[in-house]
Amino acid sequence: MTDNRMAIRQVELEVLRYNPETDQEPKLQKFTVPCVNEWCVLDALNYLKDNLDPTLAYRWSCHMQVCGSCGMMINGEPKLACKAMLRDYSGVIRVEPLSHFPIERDLVAVADDFMAKLKRVKPYLIPGEKRTLADGEYKQTPAQLERYKKYAMCINCMLCYAACPEYGLTPKFIGPGAISLAHRYNQDSRDGGRDERQEEIATSEGVWECTFVGACSDVCPKHVDPASALQQVKVASTVDWYLEHFMSWVKK
Amino acid sequence: MAKSNKPIIWGTFAAGGTLTAFVTPVLMVLTLLAATGHLPDMLAYDKLHAFAAGWFGKLVIFVIIFLSLWSQAHRLRCTFYDFGARADTLVATTVYALAGVGSIVTLVVLARF
Numbered sequence: 001m002t003d004n005r006m007a008i009r010q011v012e013l014e015v016l017r018y019n020p021e022t023d024q025e026p027k028l029q030k031f032t033v034p035c036v037n038e039w040c041v042l043d044a045l046n047y048l049k050d051n052l053d054p055t056l057a058y059r060w061s062c063h064m065q066v067c068g069s070c071g072m073m074i075n076g077e078p079k080l081a082c083k084a085m086l087r088d089y090s091g092v093i094r095v096e097p098l099s100h101f102p103i104e105r106d107l108v109a110v111a112d113d114f115m116a117k118l119k120r121v122k123p124y125l126i127p128g129e130k131r132t133l134a135d136g137e138y139k140q141t142p143a144q145l146e147r148y149k150k151y152a153m154c155i156n157c158m159l160c161y162a163a164c165p166e167y168g169l170t171p172k173f174i175g176p177g178a179i180s181l182a183h184r185y186n187q188d189s190r191d192g193g194r195d196e197r198q199e200e201i202a203t204s205e206g207v208w209e210c211t212f213v214g215a216c217s218d219v220c221p222k223h224v225d226p227a228s229a230l231q232q233v234k235v236a237s238t239v240d241w242y243l244e245h246f247m248s249w250v251k252k
Numbered sequence: 253m254a255k256s257n258k259p260i261i262w263g264t265f266a267a268g269g270t271l272t273a274f275v276t277p278v279l280m281v282l283t284l285l286a287a288t289g290h291l292p293d294m295l296a297y298d299k300l301h302a303f304a305a306g307w308f309g310k311l312v313i314f315v316i317i318f319l320s321l322w323s324q325a326h327r328l329r330c331t332f333y334d335f336g337a338r339a340d341t342l343v344a345t346t347v348y349a350l351a352g353v354g355s356i357v358t359l360v361v362l363a364r365f
Contacts, residue, residue: 165334166334169333169336169338198255199253199255200253202255203253203254203255203256204253204256206253206256208256208258211330211334234262234266237255237256238259238262238263238266240255240259241255241257241259241260241263242259
């Protein structure tokens, strides 16, 4: 049996280049990179930077789909460069920074907008019941864990923002990632911060900007399914609205 | 930022969407069966007519038509929005007005039935 796993393949990369200090506008630059077929696009970029052009700027850290740094558009689709395997591509591979974000330089997108939105939705545990160390741990059943576990897998990679047409059209939209993380804590049995988060996400620039296109769930590398989180937030916010307006004596 | 009043519209949209997903296919199958003359006795014309003439039958028919109209109006509004037609006020007014007219017509027809 011939082992061709280490076979070298010449991969043509078309990489978006942009230096805001010197360039009027972004342009694509072609590189031919000798790659092992089992490499991912990130490996090809690393080879390119180490051997062909050290000025190329891009973010990466873990190389194993947990840090969420290397999100970029690969042939027009939002992907983690470490999860996009070269064997799945033929011909020229076009690599660009994430859509819908300003470009910092080359493949680096400016993440400030997402970071500000993330902060607004308070994606951390706000304990519902104050406990001292002596009271021991917060206990949770497997069923209670299951309610939010999927949404806790988010790695803040912003692929969902690059995929969401609503975010592209209306940048003030808080967006799939941040709302899913808000939902993750709202669903946590130990949490008591839902009212505070609703002030941000039950608004017109919050969940109600979403029209359930579902592209966020298609591209999520961690199978978080943000679209389902947003639908659940809509149902819960609708129930809230009716309770607040017609049955204000009922506790939410 | 104040909480949105969108739930008023979205509530009927979600309820209508769920309803049409389950009820519309059934109605289509029944209509096809009726058209080909394969309807069971239980669903014969006379029996369905009697059901539709009673207040409960009228209520069921109104709820199905009302929610379907409102959910499809909202779906259409979102579709316009997704395709980049940003005249949301005009689109919303038009589609909801159509749904409103449809609902009133349904009420009038049912009242005269």
